[in-house]
Amino acid sequence: MQQPASLYEPLRFLTLELQKQLYQVETYLESGDLSQAEQSLKRVDYIDNHHLNLLRRISEQTKTPDQTQPTDSVTLQSYDHINHGLKALSRQLQAIVFQARNAPKTAFRLLNKKRVHATFKHLTSGLELIEPAIEADDSTLAIDICRLQVRIDQVCQAQLDKYQNRLRKGQQTDALLNASFIVRDLGRLGEALLRIGEGIISANLGQMIQIERYHSLEATLSALSLNPQEEALTIRTMGETKSGCTISGVMSSQESEGEMLAVFKAGDKAKLKEEKTGIENWHEVYPGIAPQVYSYHKSGNKAALLFEYLTGDTLEKLLLERDRKTLREALQALFQTLDNIWQETRIDSVLPAHFMRQLKKRLKDIYQVHPELESQSVTISGVKNANMKTLIDQAEAFEQTLTTPQAVYVHGDFNLDNILYDTLSRDINFIDLHRSDYTDYVQDLSVLMVSCYRLNRFGPQDRKLIAQTMLAIYDYGHSWAQKINDTDYDLRLALGLSRSFLTSTRFVLDASHAKAMQFRARFLLESLLKLTPEQASTYKVPKEIYHD
Amino acid sequence: MGKKNKRFEHESLQDKDAIVCYLKAVIQGFKKGAIEVSDEEDTITLKPEKLANLKIKADQSKNAQSLNIKIQWSSDQSEDFEETPLFIDPKTPKKKKKS
Numbered sequence: 001m002q003q004p005a006s007l008y009e010p011l012r013f014l015t016l017e018l019q020k021q022l023y024q025v026e027t028y029l030e031s032g033d034l035s036q037a038e039q040s041l042k043r044v045d046y047i048d049n050h051h052l053n054l055l056r057r058i059s060e061q062t063k064t065p066d067q068t069q070p071t072d073s074v075t076l077q078s079y080d081h082i083n084h085g086l087k088a089l090s091r092q093l094q095a096i097v098f099q100a101r102n103a104p105k106t107a108f109r110l111l112n113k114k115r116v117h118a119t120f121k122h123l124t125s126g127l128e129l130i131e132p133a134i135e136a137d138d139s140t141l142a143i144d145i146c147r148l149q150v151r152i153d154q155v156c157q158a159q160l161d162k163y164q165n166r167l168r169k170g171q172q173t174d175a176l177l178n179a180s181f182i183v184r185d186l187g188r189l190g191e192a193l194l195r196i197g198e199g200i201i202s203a204n205l206g207q208m209i210q211i212e213r214y215h216s217l218e219a220t221l222s223a224l225s226l227n228p229q230e231e232a233l234t235i236r237t238m239g240e241t242k243s244g245c246t247i248s249g250v251m252s253s254q255e256s257e258g259e260m261l262a263v264f265k266a267g268d269k270a271k272l273k274e275e276k277t278g279i280e281n282w283h284e285v286y287p288g289i290a291p292q293v294y295s296y297h298k299s300g301n302k303a304a305l306l307f308e309y310l311t312g313d314t315l316e317k318l319l320l321e322r323d324r325k326t327l328r329e330a331l332q333a334l335f336q337t338l339d340n341i342w343q344e345t346r347i348d349s350v351l352p353a354h355f356m357r358q359l360k361k362r363l364k365d366i367y368q369v370h371p372e373l374e375s376q377s378v379t380i381s382g383v384k385n386a387n388m389k390t391l392i393d394q395a396e397a398f399e400q401t402l403t404t405p406q407a408v409y410v411h412g413d414f415n416l417d418n419i420l421y422d423t424l425s426r427d428i429n430f431i432d433l434h435r436s437d438y439t440d441y442v443q444d445l446s447v448l449m450v451s452c453y454r455l456n457r458f459g460p461q462d463r464k465l466i467a468q469t470m471l472a473i474y475d476y477g478h479s480w481a482q483k484i485n486d487t488d489y490d491l492r493l494a495l496g497l498s499r500s501f502l503t504s505t506r507f508v509l510d511a512s513h514a515k516a517m518q519f520r521a522r523f524l525l526e527s528l529l530k531l532t533p534e535q536a537s538t539y540k541v542p543k544e545i546y547h548d
Numbered sequence: 549m550g551k552k553n554k555r556f557e558h559e560s561l562q563d564k565d566a567i568v569c570y571l572k573a574v575i576q577g578f579k580k581g582a583i584e585v586s587d588e589e590d591t592i593t594l595k596p597e598k599l600a601n602l603k604i605k606a607d608q609s610k611n612a613q614s615l616n617i618k619i620q621w622s623s624d625q626s627e628d629f630e631e632t633p634l635f636i637d638p639k640t641p642k643k644k645k646k647s
Contacts (some may be wrong), residue, residue, distance in 0.1 A: 140565050328634050335635065380604055472635035479637040519601065544599040548622055 001203030002075045006057050010129060014050035014086050017043055019127050025093045026120045029182070032108040034128060037097050041232060047090045047319065051355035054083045072409055074206055081131070081199030087194035096185045110172075110179040115159040119186050122155075123146045126193040131195070141182045145197035156187030205248075249309065260309040262294055269303040271434060272296070276305055278412075278433030285345045285409045288312035289337070289430050310429045312422035319416060322465055330421035330428075331469070335476045337428040342441055344408035344478065352404040353440040353492070355499040356396035358443060362503045363389075369506045373518045388502075391525045398528060399495055402488045407438040414444035415451035442489065445477045446496025453546065454504045456518065467546035474541060490539050491528065497541065498524040520545045554592050556585045597621040 024040035029031065058080050061071055100107070110205040110443070133141035163180045167173060186247045245267030249260050265272060282290035291308035298304075315334070318327045367374045386394075410436030411418065420429040449470045457463070481489030502521035505514040523545065531539055562570070577583030583594040600621035607614045 324630060324634075331634055460624065461629060464624075468634050472633060475633065475635045475637060523599070542598060544597060547624075 001078060002071055003134060003199055004061070004071045004075075007054065007061065007071070007079045008134070010050050010054040010057060011082065011086075011134075014047060014054060014083070015127060015130050017046045017050060018086055018090055019124070021047065021090055021093050022120070022123055022127060025097055026124075028097065029108065029111050029116070032105060034101070036100060040097055042243070043095065044090060044094055047087070051087045051090075054079065058083070069304055072206075075203045078199040078203035081202065081347050082196045085192045085195035085199065088195070089189055092185055092189055092192065099181050099185065103182070104175050106172060106175040107178040107182070110163070110175055111182060113159060113162075115162075116183065116186065117153040118155050119152050119159075119183075119189075123186075123189055123193070126196075130200075132300065133200050139201045140295060142197045142200035144206065145200070145455045146194050149194040149197075150310060152190035152193070153187055156183050156190075159183050160187075195408055203507075216337070220370065252308070262306050263291070263309050264304065266302065266304040266308050269298050269301050272303040272305045273298075274434035277305065278436040281409075281436060282430065282433055286341050289341070289428070290433055291429065291431060310420050310422075310431065311424075312420035312427070312429060314417040315419045315421060316416035316451075316455070318421065319452065319465060319469055320455065321464070322461065324465065326421075326423060327465070327469070328359075329423070329426070331472055331476075333421060333426050334419060338441075338444075338476075339480070342408040345476050346406050347408070347438055349407055349438070350404050351439045352399070352402075352494065353443040354399070355443075355446075355495040356392050356399050359392055359499040359502060360396075363392075364508070366502060369509075370511075370514050370518075372511070373502075373505060373514065375518075375522075388522065391522065391529070392471040393528050395495060395498070395525045399492075402491055402495075403486075404440050404488070404492065405484050408441050410439055410441060410442070410444045412436045414447045416448065416455075417451070419448075440492065441480070442477065442492045442496050445473055446493055446500050449473050449497060449546075450504050450517075451501035453501070453520075454508055454513075456508070456510065456513070458513075458548070463548045467540060467543075467548075470546040471543055472548075474543070487537070490541050491536060492530055494524045494539070494541050498522075498547075516548065554590065556587065556590075556592050558585075558587075595623065597623070 021040050021043040024036050024043065028036035028040060058076055062073070062076055065071065080159045100111075126145050129141050129145050133139075133145055136142075160180055160183055163183070165174050167176050169178075245265050248266075250262045250264055251260050265275070276293060276296050279290045279293055291310050294306040294308065296303065296305050301413055315327070318330055373388075375388050377390065378385045410428055411433065413432055415432075418430060418432040420431060421427070422429070452466045452469045452473075455462070455466060457466070477493065478489060480486075498521045499515045501524070505517050508514045508517065524541075527542075528536075528539075574583060577594075578596050581595060583596065585592050585594070596619070600619050603616070603618040605614075605616040605618075609618075624640070
């Protein structure tokens with residue numbers, strides 16, 4: 001991690017003082033020498049000074065960054081994290097001294113045990129590791145610091161068990177209780193070390209992590225028989241999903257330059273569980289389209305998923321690069337794949353997508369991001385223009401009159417960036433499968449089309465290719481609809497597009513782009529509601545809406 | 549490539565009948581798909597697309613009232629873009645005729 005002098009210096013002083021405090025507490029517990037206890041308590045003042053000094057400097061750096069050598073925000077947070085970890089350590093050492101001062105002499109003899117010495121040894125090496133870990137290029141030493149927590153916890157627990165057994169015999173209860181309290185407090189010091197290691201790892205990874213996640217990463221990797229401690233393996237942050245999961249790439253530097261071995265996703269257990277189930281279901285209904293899951297690990301409400309890194313580019317990338325030839329190839333492969341999937345996964349049940357219901361559920365979130373889109377009903381010289389809510393209600397009633405074909409297994413979040421195309425093998429793969437289910441195929445098509453439109457590119461050439469891509473998707477869907485005799489394709493698609501146009505505004509910050517999407521959402525509903533039954537039977541989604 | 553922006557502006561005092569006349573002319577133009585405006589130097593022909601943004605603004609103050617109607621659509625004059633579709637249904641080949 002970075003070592004800006006203004007922060008690293010006070011941190012080193014702080015660490016140094018803590019080492020002294022730890023040493024004095026250790027000597028005090030070993031010898032019962034009260035002067036050592038006093039010495040250790042005096043340290044607390046120094047420690048407080050360094051702690052506050054570092055706090056102040058971190059806040060200064062946050063407010064007015066050093067122009068010549070700016071420190072990134074994660075590093076600042078990491079220093080903050082380590083600072084608090086060290087302060088917590090000091091406070092707990094202080095509490096141990098207070099406890100010991102009131103303990104009977106015999107308690108000191110009880111503390112003169114192999115396991116208590118081991119705990120101090122671990123703590124000492126933990127503190128000694130801080131500087132080298134900060135200065136190291138990788139996180140190996142920081143992970144070692146974190147690991148000490150587990151060891152400290154184990155030895156202290158074992159010692160506590162011993163005390164407990166002796167307590168049952170009813171002798172020396174006072175001394176045993178005091179010793180138990182002290183050992184319990186010692187055990188908690190590992191927590192502080194964990195926070196410190198976590199701070200360093202966060203700075204190295206470029207994002208604040210919770211060590212529970214990193215633990216799961218380790219557990220996941222060891223299941224793959226990869227060891228994150230091996231220098232050959234690096235973990236690179238790739239981003240964050242909309243649902244707040246972190247995504248990292250696991251790479252081996254041994255093989256050809258930084259080859260990606262796997263993708264590691266960590267976060268909310270419910271979300272990742274859904275994703276895992278989604279992937280597994282795909283393996284069942286249509287093998288080969290979803291990545292392989294290497295391992296899944298959960299702890300508390302957090303989970304981690306390690307899965308195959310699929311080669312290829314997302315369709316989004318192909319579209320944005322305006323590589324027309326490859327894009328067309330990719331679309332062709334995609335449509336062929338969809339043909340196969342829909343053919344093979346078709347079930348007897350009819351499960352409508354309920355586009356308007358989906359839209360209603362998200363309205364609040366949409367207006368939170370774009371309050372200006374919440375329109376009122378207006379009348380212009382007697383021509384009425386209903387508000388969005390009324391339109392959606394009416395459209396929902398209209399939707400119920402439509403026929404939906406048999407359900408197929410759909411992706412559920414079929415955005416351009418969730419579809420991968422490998423130019424060499426010409427394979428299509430799906431990722432981000434936590435919302436897959438059986439429903440109307442139009443669900444996926446409408447989401448895919450709007451994921452084109454919502455792209456944040458406004459060059460005329462970009463917009464043209466976007467419109468053409470949307471049209472291609474429409475045409476493909478249309479040909480499928482004809483194949484299966486789906487007469488209400490256009491009507492349902494219009495509802496689906498309307499739904500996605502409006503809900504996608506949540507991810508579009510450009511106000512005029514968001515407005516254009518809202519206009520399209522409205523326009524589609526208005527046109528549908530104006531249709532006579534006769535017109536409805538020949539209705540086509542107007543291709544003009546694909547253009548800006 | 550004729551990329552120059554063209555601009556036409558007109559302002560005058562009119563009675564109610566004349567204003568209705570102008571509005572009707574605009575309506576006719578919309579129906580036809582071409583609205584022509586010209587002065588002594590130049591003529592601009594606007595070709596409304598099937599879809600356009602419509603913005604209506606009404607202002608009322610003590611001394612004046614106004615009605616602004618803005619109709620805006622994107623037009624595309626560049627021809628250097630490949631128009632062949634990205635998807636061609638193998639079963640029902642589409643005729644790519646442009647008249």
